[in-house]
Amino acid sequence: MGKITIEQIEAIRRMRKDGFTYTKISEALGISYSTVKRYLNPKYLARQLDRKRQKWATDSEFREGYKSWRAQNFEYRCRQALISSQAKATERNHLACNATVEQLVEAFTGYCACCGIAESDYTQRLSMDHNHTTGEFRAWLCQNCNRAVDHVYKNLDSFLAYFNQFTTNGVKNVHCV
Secondary structure (H helix, E strand, O other): OOOOOOEEEEHHHEEEEEEEEOHHHHHOOOOOHHHHHHHOOOOHHHHHHHHHHHHHHHHHHHEEHHHHHHHHHOOHHHHHHHHHHHHHHHHHHOOOOOHHHHHHHHOOOOOOOOOOOEEHHHHOOOOOEEEOOOOEEEEEEHHHHEEEEHHHHHHHHHHHHHHHHHHHOOOOOOOOO
């Protein structure tokens, strides 16, 4: 089986809404039944991810082999990030990232665009940050910065009011410890 595209995922979901069975969808699109099931059933996908996490935690040979393969296949990682964005957007009721794989590859430097720390210094990979309203890709961020940007964006007025009190009191630098 070849790589599944975002268009195929959308077709899978559209056909299921139209009443097609998993088998009919797999036959019509020429993809396996398990692939259809994976993209329509979040619990099935969660079980697969749990098995992979368990193997990652217990099998160092698997871990090293995967790291090596991943380093050589960055376009695949970007494609998977877009597919994941599509699934999460549907689940969370916002727009998925509309960037192309080429745009993601070009934007990737290996460092968080916000704090500048290298991806290799983290246990998790950098996240593909995008605007949930427009779908526009912004940058690759570490988990901490991605969460912070999201939190600040959702509470922008409160943060601005908080930081304005420092400028009105003559304090130039704000340092959090």
